[in-house]
Amino acid sequence: MSKTETTDEAAAAAETDEQELGEAGAQLSTAPQERAVPGSFGGVMQPGAAGRIAWAWRETTGWARWFWRQLTSMRVALILLFLLSLGAIPGSLVPQTGVDETKVDEFRRAHETLAPIYDDLGLFNVYSSVWFSAIYILLFVSLIGCIVPRTWQFVGQLRSRPPGAPGRLTRLPAYTTWRTETDPEQVREAALAMLKQRRFRSHIAGDAVAAEKGYLREAGNLIFHIALIVMLVSFATGQLFKSEGGKLIVEGGGFANTLTQYDDFKSGSLFDRDHDLAPFSFKLDKFVGTYERSGPQRGTPRTYEAHVTYAEGADGAEKKTKIEVNRPLEVDGSKVYLIGHGYAPVVTVRDGRGEEIFKGAVPLLPMDSNVTSSGAIKVMDGYRDKDGKKDQLGFQAFFVPTFAGAGKGTMLSQYPGLDFPVLALNAFHGSLGVNAGLPQNVYQLDKRKMKAFKDAQGADLKQRLLPGETMKLPGGAGSITFEKGVKEWATFQISQQPGNVPALVGAIAAIAGLAGSLFIQRRRIWVRAVRGEDGVTVVEMAGLGRSESSKLPEELADLAATLNSQAPTAPDPAEPVEGVRA
Amino acid sequence: MNLAAATNENLANISNVLIYSSMAVYTLAFFAHIAEWVFGSRSKVGRTAAALTAEGGATAKSAPEVTVRSGGSTAVLDKPKIITRSAAGTRDVPDGPGAAGGTEKGDLYGRIAVSLTTLAFLVQAGGVVARALSVQRAPWGNMYEFSITFSTVVVGVYLAFLAAKKNVRWAGLPLVTTVLLDLGIATTWLYTDSDQLVPALDSYWLWIHVSTAIFCGAVFYLGAVGTVLYLFRDGYEANLARGGKPGAFASSVLERLPSAASLDKFAYRVNAAVFPLWTFTIIAGAIWAGDAWGRYWGWDPKEVWSFITWVAYACYLHARATAGWKGRKAAYLALFAFGCWLWNYYGVNIFLSGKHSYAGV
Ligand code: HEM
Numbered sequence: 001m002s003k004t005e006t007t008d009e010a011a012a013a014a015e016t017d018e019q020e021l022g023e024a025g026a027q028l029s030t031a032p033q034e035r036a037v038p039g040s041f042g043g044v045m046q047p048g049a050a051g052r053i054a055w056a057w058r059e060t061t062g063w064a065r066w067f068w069r070q071l072t073s074m075r076v077a078l079i080l081l082f083l084l085s086l087g088a089i090p091g092s093l094v095p096q097t098g099v100d101e102t103k104v105d106e107f108r109r110a111h112e113t114l115a116p117i118y119d120d121l122g123l124f125n126v127y128s129s130v131w132f133s134a135i136y137i138l139l140f141v142s143l144i145g146c147i148v149p150r151t152w153q154f155v156g157q158l159r160s161r162p163p164g165a166p167g168r169l170t171r172l173p174a175y176t177t178w179r180t181e182t183d184p185e186q187v188r189e190a191a192l193a194m195l196k197q198r199r200f201r202s203h204i205a206g207d208a209v210a211a212e213k214g215y216l217r218e219a220g221n222l223i224f225h226i227a228l229i230v231m232l233v234s235f236a237t238g239q240l241f242k243s244e245g246g247k248l249i250v251e252g253g254g255f256a257n258t259l260t261q262y263d264d265f266k267s268g269s270l271f272d273r274d275h276d277l278a279p280f281s282f283k284l285d286k287f288v289g290t291y292e293r294s295g296p297q298r299g300t301p302r303t304y305e306a307h308v309t310y311a312e313g314a315d316g317a318e319k320k321t322k323i324e325v326n327r328p329l330e331v332d333g334s335k336v337y338l339i340g341h342g343y344a345p346v347v348t349v350r351d352g353r354g355e356e357i358f359k360g361a362v363p364l365l366p367m368d369s370n371v372t373s374s375g376a377i378k379v380m381d382g383y384r385d386k387d388g389k390k391d392q393l394g395f396q397a398f399f400v401p402t403f404a405g406a407g408k409g410t411m412l413s414q415y416p417g418l419d420f421p422v423l424a425l426n427a428f429h430g431s432l433g434v435n436a437g438l439p440q441n442v443y444q445l446d447k448r449k450m451k452a453f454k455d456a457q458g459a460d461l462k463q464r465l466l467p468g469e470t471m472k473l474p475g476g477a478g479s480i481t482f483e484k485g486v487k488e489w490a491t492f493q494i495s496q497q498p499g500n501v502p503a504l505v506g507a508i509a510a511i512a513g514l515a516g517s518l519f520i521q522r523r524r525i526w527v528r529a530v531r532g533e534d535g536v537t538v539v540e541m542a543g544l545g546r547s548e549s550s551k552l553p554e555e556l557a558d559l560a561a562t563l564n565s566q567a568p569t570a571p572d573p574a575e576p577v578e579g580v581r582a
Numbered sequence: 583m584n585l586a587a588a589t590n591e592n593l594a595n596i597s598n599v600l601i602y603s604s605m606a607v608y609t610l611a612f613f614a615h616i617a618e619w620v621f622g623s624r625s626k627v628g629r630t631a632a633a634l635t636a637e638g639g640a641t642a643k644s645a646p647e648v649t650v651r652s653g654g655s656t657a658v659l660d661k662p663k664i665i666t667r668s669a670a671g672t673r674d675v676p677d678g679p680g681a682a683g684g685t686e687k688g689d690l691y692g693r694i695a696v697s698l699t700t701l702a703f704l705v706q707a708g709g710v711v712a713r714a715l716s717v718q719r720a721p722w723g724n725m726y727e728f729s730i731t732f733s734t735v736v737v738g739v740y741l742a743f744l745a746a747k748k749n750v751r752w753a754g755l756p757l758v759t760t761v762l763l764d765l766g767i768a769t770t771w772l773y774t775d776s777d778q779l780v781p782a783l784d785s786y787w788l789w790i791h792v793s794t795a796i797f798c799g800a801v802f803y804l805g806a807v808g809t810v811l812y813l814f815r816d817g818y819e820a821n822l823a824r825g826g827k828p829g830a831f832a833s834s835v836l837e838r839l840p841s842a843a844s845l846d847k848f849a850y851r852v853n854a855a856v857f858p859l860w861t862f863t864i865i866a867g868a869i870w871a872g873d874a875w876g877r878y879w880g881w882d883p884k885e886v887w888s889f890i891t892w893v894a895y896a897c898y899l900h901a902r903a904t905a906g907w908k909g910r911k912a913a914y915l916a917l918f919a920f921g922c923w924l925w926n927y928y929g930v931n932i933f934l935s936g937k938h939s940y941a942g943v
Contacts, residue, residue, distance in 0.1 A: 078900050078907065082915075085893040085922070092886040092934060099881055127881050176662040235879075244876075326785040326874045337876035493876045500878075507865045514858040518899075541662070553664045560662040569662075 028522055028546045041066070071138065072145035080139040087135050091126035094118060098125055140232060147225050154218050162201060165208035165526035169542035172526075174553040176560045177540045182567035184537050187529035190566045191541075194559065200525065208528035217546075220516020223509055230506035238499030243267035243276065250344045250361045250489040254283035257334065257494065278332035278496065282310035285320075287488040289341060291416045299370055299416050306338050306490045323492075333496060340491040342366045342373055345399055345423050346483040349379050352386030352476055361487040364399050365443050370413035373399045376445040377425075377480075378432050385429075386476040394445045395480065396426040406464075423482045425471055426462045427453040453477065522546050525559065529567075536570050539563070593716035594775070600709030601730055605765050607702035608758055614695035615681070615755040621691060622683030623834045675819060677840040680751055695754055696744065703737045706765075710734050722792040725931055729768035732927075733761040735800040743804075750848075752839050756807050787870035794863040799923060801856040802895075806920040808849035809913045816842035816910060846913070850902055853916060857895055864888050883934040887926035894919035 041062020045055040070076055095103035104124050108115040122129030169175055180187065188209050195202040195211040202211030245265035247255050255261055257280050259273055267273060290303040306323045312331050323329045329336040344361035351357050357379060364375035379393040400413035403422040411424065430450035453461040453473055463471040465482040472479045523545040532538045541563070543556040682688030710731050714721040721727045740757055743750040818836040821828050828836070839845065867888065872878040879885060898915040901907035907915075 074900065074903075075907075078897060081893055081897045081900060085890045085897065088886055088890050088893070091881055092883040092930070096881060170665075173666060175665045178662045326787075326870075328873060328876065335876065339876065495876055500872075503878075504869075511858055511862050511865070514861055518854045518858060553666045557662075557664045560664065564662055 028524070028544070068145065071142050072149075074146075077139070077142050077146065080135060080142060083135050084139060087126070087132050090123055091132075094123045094126070096125060096127070098127070136232075140229065143225055143229065147222060147229075151222055154222060157218075158215065161203050161205075162210040162212035162524055164205035164210050165528055165542075169526060169528060169540045172542035172544050174543040174556045175541070176556060177538065178560075178564060179532070179536045179538055179570040180564075180567040181570050182537055184529040184531055187537060187539055187563070187567045188527065191527035191529070191563055194562055194566075195525065195527075198559075202525075207530050208526050211525045211527075212523070213525075214520050214522035216516050217520040217522045218517075220513040220520065223513030224517055225513075227506045227510035227513055231503050231510065234499040234502040234506060238268075238497050238503065240268040240270040241276075241499070242495065242497040243271050243273075244493060244495040244497075246339070246491055246493055248363055248489055248491045249284040250363055251284055251286055251487045252361075253489075254281060255492070255494075256281040262494075276496070278334045279314045280310060280312050280316070280331045280334065282308045282329070282331075282336065284308055284490055287341060287490050289416070289488070301416070304338070304341070306492075333498075335495055335497075337493045337495070338490060339493045340366075342371060342489055343399055343401060343418070343421075344487045344489045345397070345421070346485060346487055347377060347423075348481040348483060349377075349383075349393065349478065350480075351383050351478045352388070353384065354478075357382040359483075361489075362397065363489045364397055368412065369416065371401050371416045372411075372413040375399075375443040378434070378442075378445070380432055380434055383478070385478075391429050392432045392450075393478070394428040394430075394432055394447070394450055396428070396445050398424040401486075418486060421467060421486050423465045424462065425465065425480065426460060427471070427473055427480070429453065429477070521551060523552055523555070525556065527563065537567070539567060591716075593712050597709045597712035597716060600705050600712060601765065601769065604702045604706035604709060605762065605769075607698055607705060608762050608765070611695045611698035611702055612755070612758045612762060614691050614698055615758060618681045618688045618692040618695055619755065619835070619838075621685050621688035622679075622681050622838055675841040675843065677749065677844050678752075678836075678838040680749075681755065681838055683838050692751060692754070695758070696741075696751065699737060699754065699758060700741060703734065703741060706730065706734045706737070720789050720792065722788065722796070724772075724774045725928075726768050726772040726774045728792075728796065728927070729764055729772055732796050732799055733764040733768075735796055736803055737761055739797075739800050739804060749840060749844075750804075752811070753804065753807050756811075757804075760803075785870060785874065787866060787873070791863060791866040791870050794859055794866065798856050798860045798863055799927060801852055802860075802920055802923055805849045805852040805856075806917060808845050808852065809916045809920075811839055812842055812845035812849060813910065813913055815839050815845055816913075818842075846909070849913070849916060853895060853919075854899060854902075857899060860892060860895065864892055883930045884926065887922060887930050891919060891922040891926055894922050 041059050043055070043058060045051055095107050097104050111118075118124055122131065126132055166172070182190075184207070188204055188207075191209045192202055192204055195209060198213070200211035200213045201215075202209055204210075243265070244267070245262035247261065247263050249255055257277050259265060259277065284306055286307045288303055288305045288307065289301060292298050292300045292302055304325055307320070308323060308329065309318050309320050310329065310331060311318050321329060323336060323338045325338055328338070342364060343366075344363040346361045347359070348356060349358040362375060362377050364373035366373050375397050377393075377395040377397050383391055383393050385391050398411065400411065400420075400422050401417060402413050402415035402419040404410045404412070404414050405420075428445065428447060428450040433446040433449055455461045455474065461471075461474065465471060467482055467484040467486070470479050470481040523543055525541065525543050528540045529537055541556060541560050543552045545552040680692070682692045710721055710727075713727060713730070717723065721731060736757065740750060740753060814832075815836050818828055818832060819842050840848070867885070868878040871880065871882075871885070894915065898912055898919055901912040901915050
């Protein structure tokens with residue numbers, strides 16, 4: 001294993017180097033030193049109960065300290081970061097409850113043995129699972145445990161001066177020397193002035209000038225890590241205080257932001273449902289959707305706009321605007337997003353006596369990208385059959401905005417726009433089951449207590465209607481008319497999420513801090529000037545950067561050239577001098 | 583109101599012709615690079631071996647003199663010379679002479695290759711612009727468009743490095759090869775007729791988020807090329823330092839690359855420099871998602887993998903900043919991170935479905 005030997009040798013060499021550099025290289029960053037805390041912490045146990053307690057105390061605190069040091073060490077931070085990246089992977093491969101519930105259900109049905117195991121492992125909601133939370137909480141604890149001492153250390157460094165020059169400047173990564181007739185004091189003064197002018201923090205220590213620049217690197221790094229915490233905390237509070245609800249509105253319909261008006265509503269655990277909803281209202285005037293007419297993208301939406309009139313506060317002035325997919329409406333700290341769209345055919349139902357008992361737009365649910373839609377029309381009250389007896393009517397509705405044409409063998413829509421709208425209905429009567437007090441899906445007909453109307457042949461009554469056409473119910477039971485002028489509906493998501501501003505500030509600070517941390521070099525420069533034995537001054541300059549800098553030699557060259565012009569090279573190139581003290 | 587009618591078929595065709603033409607020119611550049619490597623192989627330099635074995639193995643601390651020109655003032659006759667010393671514990675190995683191996687003929691072919699690459703780049707960039715004009719929007723609506731823009735940007739960044747007199751010509755051959763591969767995949771499998779955007783993509787955030795994403799990818803890719811070559815070269819140097827005898831092909835090719843330390847530094851600088859921009863890209867994406875879908879972060883597959891890529895690169899940077907994980911281990915992390923990026927770019931679009939699926943892949 002000669003390879004390990006060479007690396008060992010290299011490490012040993014590095015170590016001696018570091019010792020030689022001594023304090024000069026110290027604290028060029030605030031990265032914590034790795035310290036191993038070995039063995040038993042309790043030490044010798046004194047006899048008796050008191051001794052045992054003292055021992056146990058030493059032991060626990062020792063272990064606690066050890067554990068804390070481990071957790072806040074860079075190595076563990078690295079491992080936790082790596083685990084975080086690995087841990088995020090399953091969430092992109094297994095369907096997630098929070099993202100797409102129907103896919104999770106499909107998966108459960110398809111993999112009956114696997115699903116329970118996945119459930120136990122939390123694989124259906126990875127990002128809120130115990131193990132994933134454990135990783136990032138540990139990471140952030142580690143981060144805090146790392147930042148606090150680093151910040152103190154950095155403040156200390158800001159208040160102290162750059163360390164004095166190491167004994168042998170030749171050992172540093174960039175080095176230069178020349179001889180000059182100028183006095184050593186003058187050289188040092190000139191060097192100090194030059195370095196100060198270039199915004200180095202510098203001072204004269206002994207026979208050399210010590211200078212340092214680039215503290216912003218450390219500051220940037222600390223700001224970046226702190227900003228990460230700010231972002232996490234604001235996301236977390238945002239989750240606790242946020243609210244989010246959906247609402248379907250047919251053209252002409254409106255919405256006021258109170259709890260009862262929502263179709264569905266979710267909120268964080270600290271959200272106050274009674275007081276935290278911003279009072280505003282809006283009305284959907286018109287939905288405009290246009291779709292690609294031809295080519296391979298036929299049917300892809302091109303415009304998709306909800307024109308609304310809204311009012312801020314309980315009775316604010318009305319304003320008109322449009323909501324688009326990328327442009328939510330912002331009112332009172334809430335955002336209204338356009339989420340979906342569909343059709344609501346307008347129907348009129350008459351009873352056995354010819355009286356109009358229902359007229360309205362019935363929103364139907366889209367089933368495919370061409371907006372083939374289905375749903376139910378329920379007539380609960382006011383219907384009497386031809387004998388004047390109370391009954392309830394139900395229709396299964398199936399709607400296509402663009403019909404393929406009779407005899408084309410498909411009832412599926414051919415295009416999402418309203419080119420050739422057709423409404424197909426099945427008619428039933430009986431009990432809709434809504435009186436049982438159970439919540440009911442408005443888009444589905446509960447047919448358990450309903451009977452189908454029969455046509456002349458005795459088959460279930462069904463009919464395809466064009467706008468303006470009417471379907472007669474048999475035996476004078478009434479009729480249903482598919483009115484001209486199909487309405488459109490849109491679904492909106494109304495959400496309120498505090499904490500966005502701090503999150504954004506955190507994000508900007510993170511990027512700025514990161515740029516500072518990665519683009520700024522922290523480096524030290526020393527200029528030593530001493531009178532040699534022959535009375536000529538020997539100037540030595542050396543630079544030390546923290547890492548990977550190609551700029552350091554260039555900067556040193558630049559500085560050397562400037563200083564050289566003030567302390568010109570003495571005309572005695574007899575022998576190159578390398579390190580006066582060596 | 584049918585915007586599709588505005589799609590200019592003619593421009594779209596011009597774009598296709600330009601892309602195919604650039605592929606032809608890249609192919610020529612590819613052969614020129616091959617010629618460069620072949621002619622360069624006739625030189626026997628052996629600098630690495632000399633450096634590693636002459637003064638008693640890897641621990642030899644030679645101090646190469648590097649004169650750094652400054653300010654260009656030639657008036658000062660005897661300027662102080664800067665002596666640099668590589669960090670403790672690394673091998674002091676000079677950079678290889680480059681693919682041409684110091685031979686005149688190789689160098690000629692190398693320069694021809696770079697000229698051809700420049701020409702191909704201009705033609706390809708023209709293709710991207712024509713595509714953008716034909717659809718009257720940013721040319722990043724589907725994977726075909728991403729791919730052609732991506733390789734254009736990769737080559738652009740490479741040429742910019744060359745123009746800034748950085749030593750990156752060693753990357754020429756791998757780069758041109760992968761650009762051809764990328765364009766081949768784009769034109770055969772990913773091709774989509776030019777068309778309008780779905781509404782969710784129609785936002786100025788598209789310009790911001792997608793352009794920075796493509797740029798980051800291009801730079802990460804250059805970093806990854808550096809990392810892979812670093813791993814080979816490092817193995818070669820370690821082998822030499824042990825007194826091993828690498829095969830003829832390995833020594834001929836690897837000998838001519840920059841030293842492992844230089845490649846490693848190149849990869850690190852490139853990755854570190856673009857990491858803040860990648861952070862910005864993700865944040866910009868979150869803001870856009872907030873506007874388009876009503877939530878800033880929803881763990882959509884694309885979002886998940888951007889996050890993984892980000893964490894993986896952060897991991898790599900941490901590894902570099904701490905002792906013990908430098909060198910090869912950090913390099914593997916960098917490759918893992920780039921692998922995540924690549925998967926996010928191709929894999930997620932093709933194999934996983936989410937909100938980030940675009941018209942025609
Ligand atoms: C939440 C996850 C974290 C991320 C995304 C992250 C990211 C970064 C990045 C990008 C850098 C710059 C690397 C460089 O200067 O080359 C950095 C540096 C640093 N990080 Fe983190 N970090 C995280 C957590 C931590 C933790 C938990 C610790 C402490 C245990 C830590 C300690 C440090 C230190 C000391 C440096 C500076 C090293 C130097 O002086 O260059 N980080 N971090």
